[in-house]
Amino acid sequence: MEYKKIISERLSTLTGLSTETIEKLIEIPPKPDMGDFAFPCFQLAKTLRKAPNLISQELKDKIDKSGFEKVEAVGGYLNFFVDKSYLAKNTLSKILTEKEKYGHSNIGKGKTITIDFSSPNIAKPFHVGHLYSTAIGNALYKMFSSQGYKCVGINHLGDWGTQFGKLIAAYKRWVDEEALEKEPIKELLRIYVKFHEEAEKDPSLEDIARMHFKNLEDGKEEEVMLWKKIKEVSLIEFNRIYDMLKIKFDSYAGESFYNDKMDEVVELLQEKGLLTESKGALVVNLDEYNMPPCIIKKSDGATIYATRDLAAAIYRKRTYDFYKNIYVVGTPQTLHFKQVFTTLKLMGFDWADDCIHVGFGLVKFADKKLSTRKGDVIFLEDLLKEAIERAKELIEQKNASLENKDEVAKVVGIGAVVFTYLKNNRERDIIFSWEDILNFDGETGPYVQYSYARGRSVLRKANGYDISNTDFSKLNSQEETELIKLLASFNDVIINALEKYEPSILTRYIIDVAKTFNKFYNLHPILSVEDEMLKNARLALVDATTIVIKNGLSLLGIDVVERM
Ligand code: ARG
Numbered sequence: 001m002e003y004k005k006i007i008s009e010r011l012s013t014l015t016g017l018s019t020e021t022i023e024k025l026i027e028i029p030p031k032p033d034m035g036d037f038a039f040p041c042f043q044l045a046k047t048l049r050k051a052p053n054l055i056s057q058e059l060k061d062k063i064d065k066s067g068f069e070k071v072e073a074v075g076g077y078l079n080f081f082v083d084k085s086y087l088a089k090n091t092l093s094k095i096l097t098e099k100e101k102y103g104h105s106n107i108g109k110g111k112t113i114t115i116d117f118s119s120p121n122i123a124k125p126f127h128v129g130h131l132y133s134t135a136i137g138n139a140l141y142k143m144f145s146s147q148g149y150k151c152v153g154i155n156h157l158g159d160w161g162t163q164f165g166k167l168i169a170a171y172k173r174w175v176d177e178e179a180l181e182k183e184p185i186k187e188l189l190r191i192y193v194k195f196h197e198e199a200e201k202d203p204s205l206e207d208i209a210r211m212h213f214k215n216l217e218d219g220k221e222e223e224v225m226l227w228k229k230i231k232e233v234s235l236i237e238f239n240r241i242y243d244m245l246k247i248k249f250d251s252y253a254g255e256s257f258y259n260d261k262m263d264e265v266v267e268l269l270q271e272k273g274l275l276t277e278s279k280g281a282l283v284v285n286l287d288e289y290n291m292p293p294c295i296i297k298k299s300d301g302a303t304i305y306a307t308r309d310l311a312a313a314i315y316r317k318r319t320y321d322f323y324k325n326i327y328v329v330g331t332p333q334t335l336h337f338k339q340v341f342t343t344l345k346l347m348g349f350d351w352a353d354d355c356i357h358v359g360f361g362l363v364k365f366a367d368k369k370l371s372t373r374k375g376d377v378i379f380l381e382d383l384l385k386e387a388i389e390r391a392k393e394l395i396e397q398k399n400a401s402l403e404n405k406d407e408v409a410k411v412v413g414i415g416a417v418v419f420t421y422l423k424n425n426r427e428r429d430i431i432f433s434w435e436d437i438l439n440f441d442g443e444t445g446p447y448v449q450y451s452y453a454r455g456r457s458v459l460r461k462a463n464g465y466d467i468s469n470t471d472f473s474k475l476n477s478q479e480e481t482e483l484i485k486l487l488a489s490f491n492d493v494i495i496n497a498l499e500k501y502e503p504s505i506l507t508r509y510i511i512d513v514a515k516t517f518n519k520f521y522n523l524h525p526i527l528s529v530e531d532e533m534l535k536n537a538r539l540a541l542v543d544a545t546t547i548v549i550k551n552g553l554s555l556l557g558i559d560v561v562e563r564m
Contacts, residue, residue, distance in 0.1 A: 003080075003082060005023070006067060037082075053076055085475075088541075095548065102548065102551055107148055112321060113150070113152070114326065115151055115154065117136065118247070122158060125186075126380050132360045132426075153249045153251070154250065157255065166196075169209045184233035244414060284296060291335065306339060309340045330362075333359070364432065367434055391408075391412040391416065398440075411560070412445070415559060416445040419448070423508065449553070467536065470533055503556060
């Protein structure tokens, strides 16, 4: 929050270093007796050719100490102890006036960020792995937007490629229209699998599939019609999931969108002399970068996934003039993106450096019941539905008289799943187990949502409080100070999470807020306090905590409920 800024400004006038440099250097000490903020003087010592402990002493004597209880020089560190009542008053009034805008800023004003996320493949299941990209992408979208960036969410649908030749061949032979109507992707998957089985017995089917794809590329009516139909029914199903998750995209420009933009890419590469022939294919040699070549055109003349990503990146730069261009895609595609970004750079596009691959790991299942036979996939929709059912059972047990149980079960069930995905350091694999994700006492979505509802219930019972009759300096217990400090760092946490493209930093922060809140709640009475000014101060703290939890979860794409 403000503190780092205040310290940086004061130190900047004293040292001549820029406020940005100082802000980056400021640390949060590991122990409270070392202060709330610390400025290491070692870098300064090098430029000034002076001992760090002398510098810290001098700065300590000269610095303006208002807003701080004390400032100490310990070795090469300058330690700042914030004035607790000043901290409480400033932080809580800021939260209570800014409300749903608390934590937001304008640092991204005028800058656009394109975020390619979710991007499932048409006619294939939207499986549990896709939620990883969907949840992270959506969280980054909301978090960047909260800092004033203009975000463009792009669903780069996998809607082109030779597999459509096979699907069309299969469709014409075996589709059950009624099943397609009911469960389109299950039916498309069934005929796709059947195609492969049949093609083993009768290899001529492969030729037929190739012919259908060729016809599709040439724009022949029947193939185009069937391709459109397959895409349409798949999208209906995907949209059902996006609706459940309340996720929206600004663009559905998928792979097929770039069909008429491929020639230009190939020409540009040719002009730059980047294309070489290798076994009949056209490739960009990347030996110098220790990477296998980036294939542009296969020996049959067809362009591929990578070519489309080159066209897409160029299109995005031209259309959106992005500041950053982000791809939220699993780590197995790390090499692919390195090849694409390096090729863009070789083409002379310096903005290739602004393209970022945000990778993530795999989703594994600990529950016996969930792990399926090899080759089977778990449909995300089934998983979400099960989460809602299980949440409903838990709510029945905990609070049978609750009014809108179905609505609450939806928010809690879906929230629990999304929270699990976002709690994880994204490059690590997720081990999914129902026990863990729906545990009301663990580090889970329901735990945080429950903490929020608990706070709201206190505020309802208090029936309002008079903020003008409040003494913030009375919030001086360890638990209260700890909680206020956490609430004050909300914006810092968001910025830090964005710098690393790591929503889990925000998720863990929200867990911390909920835990610290519960500690405070369990140790300190609120409604029964006689001292009106202390009672009001505690109610203001509860109020501010619920605002931060709600804002934080909302940036992750998770809702709260007032009662549960
Ligand atoms: N459809 C791809 C998949 O499911 C992900 C696409 C990611 N975006 C991109 N621009 N390549 O693996």
